[in-house]
Amino acid sequence: MFKEVHTVLPAADLKRAQSFYHDALDLDPAEVHDGFLVYRLDSGNAFEIYETSNAGTAKNTQIGWVTDDLDGEMTRLRTRGVVFEDYDIPGMKTVNGVATMDEMKSAWFRDTEGNFVCVSEML
Template identity: 35%
Template sequence: MNEEDGTLLARGRVATRLPAQDLDRARRFYAERLGLRPAEEGPGGLLYRCAGAEFQVFHSAGASSGGFTQMSWEVDDIEAVVAELRGRGVEFEEFGLPPVYGGAHTRDGIVDVEGYLSSRAPGPRRARGAWFRDSEGNMLGIGQTVD
């Protein structure tokens, strides 16, 4: 293996795992509020697929603090997505960002973010973001690169 190949871990796929103390409640939230249905189900978890990526909600006795973004979607039109989710009963967080991200505050659930690293374009970018919690307290985000 040469340096260009990276480590074996760097060649592995990354998959997000979100804890749920009540898997049935989480399934209802993801279906009713987010419009998502599991692609696969097992006794201890639900597997979702979105645009070629996947995440799992798994049964856990522990809970997330919900104090940070655990997973986010990158979208083309954040206003449309926020409006759709609000129409489904999702409540968005209102807060300020740390100075490293411009110190901006959300307005109607959406904030302008400086220094965002997007999987769609290289380097720090300007973006817009919004955050909400799922039924299990996991903090989920939505981002849109704007330049």
């Protein structure tokens, strides 16, 4: 059986990505290796960022976090320079960067490497 899961994100510039995750998200890597970083959250979850020329090519959500206060988190991130995406597509429209669905509300932004990051609050 699988024991855990974690996300792996691409970065064209690993130093730039590390700066963004530190400055905007207040996250620092638990491990720094040649060509990749490992981040570990207090929850026990982890994700990696690795250097590759493929960064920024995905058009889908690549990592998502859950928070108890989406509005507060968005305010905090905006003060750190994060810009939230706006969507108006069939089945989803954002208002001030937030899409409200039956059981959650979510907001998306891109990191410096073009990865789509989602922050959600369960309702």
